[in-house]
Amino acid sequence: MNDCILQIEHVSKAFGKKIILKDCTLNIKRGEFVTILGASGCGKTTLLRMIAGFEQPTTGQILLEGKDITQIPPYNRPMNTVFQKYALFPNLSVYDNIAFGLKLKGQSEDEIDQKVLEVLKMVSMTDYEERDVTSLSGGQQQRVAIARAIVNEPQVLLLDEPLSALDAKMRKDMQMELREMHKRLGITFIFVTHDQEEALTLSDTVVVMDDGIIQQVGTPMDIYNEPANPFVANFIGESNIFDGIMKEDFNVEFMGLQFKCVDGGFEQDEPVNVVIRPEDISLHENPDQGQWRGTVRSCIFQGVHYEILLDSPDGYEILVQDYNAYEIGKEYGLTVQPEGIHVMESEHLENSVNATVIDTDHIEMLGARFLCQKHGFLKDESVTASFGFNIELTDNKEDGMTSGVIRFILYKGNHYHLTVETPDHQKIYVDTTDVWETSDTVGIKIQPEEIRVDE
Secondary structure, three states: OOOEEEEEEEEEEEEOOEEEEEEEEEEEEOOOEEEEEOOOOOOHHHHHHHHHOOOOOOEEEEEEOOEEOOOOOHHHOOEEEEOOOOOOOOOOEHHHHHHHHHHHOOOOHHHHHHHHHHHHHHOOOOOOOOOEHHHOOHHHHHHHHHHHHHOOOOOEEEEEOOOOOOOHHHHHHHHHHHHHHHHHHOOEEEEEEOOHHHHHHHOOEEEEEEOOEEEEEEOHHHHHHOOOOHHHHHHOOOOEEEEEEEEEOOEEEEOOEEEEOOOOOOOOOEEEEEEEOHHHEEEEOOHHHOOEEEEEEEEEEOOOOEEEEEEOOOOOEEEEEEOOOOOOOOEEEEEEOHHHEEEEEOOOOOEEEEEEEEEOOEEEEOOEEEEOOOOOOOOOOEEEEEEOOOOEEEOOHHHOOEEEEEEEEEEOOOOEEEEEEOOOOOEEEEEEOOOOOOOOEEEEEOOHHHOEEEO
């Protein structure tokens, strides 16, 4: 792979019993602008720190131009990092902050002077070299931090949410400056952010992460138009996501209706997830002209378009984005073209967790004891417990058989699909019409007739 500068091969990271990264593999091309995107706690900064050498992988290796650098310390890697808080030396001038690394390398004063003035021009900070860094604005400090990193001519520049401390306008301006700087330098940028718009604006390649796992790698257009799973579809932009059934190639059923689509290769009657972007739905004044109907509940101007929420007669909520306003309380027809329907495999057909047999109708799972359907397994035997998504959640964790924390919420038109992490770090999936928040602690009740025990 001649165009590949960095290879991350089956890298995992654990802190004690807590697994932060899980078998991450990623190839980064020379000169690419790569953005690692995800919510707080997804593992993106840990991955960046391992690339930089500040953290060691628990398993796996990191290769730079084919050479294993996993155990090489940060100061011996041809990389520089721009941190979220810039980490400038407050007692040094702008010039001395930028020159610091060059002086450590023992370069001559003339060489240092030439390089510092070049990068100051590159970051639009000419004539600022004698200024005290504490007197600079946030955007100016960020430019100095970037200049200090690139003056050392790294092969890879690592940026750990460097724009997060800036106000909205400055952030937009710096996004464009970063993009232009990347083009001028021609080196590899690896940028970490939780901001989806920022990732789509800046990147050649976006790496979407969740729960320590790389969910999808692709161009911004691929990530938006062809999400790999419901998490990516929900995380990148707005989406309508529905449970569906693939009736046959190019024919999918959801919301109780059948639609033509452009996807195939599924089993007949296979459960699937269906994603429709809000801008791909058209509204018609005459309800009979649509494939289905909806009544406008709200219509809010968002600066460029209107965001319209409609309710279908059978209880589904549909989000539409349109340049025109529509009357609240009025029924319209809705249409989506086959290419606007994206069909993907259903990630979870049922819950399946590790369990231990207590007796013929009790098992231990999810950190607690559960009554289950009768089975023929022996005491202390390791088994798999399977159950559906019809699980009762309670406000008070003491009211449940066990407890959990809600980690992810996916709205599917007429119900929520929740990811709940239990005390033994297993994940279960729950369908509910109740409204919860991420990080809520809940009690979990599963009826015995729902629990099936298998090998």
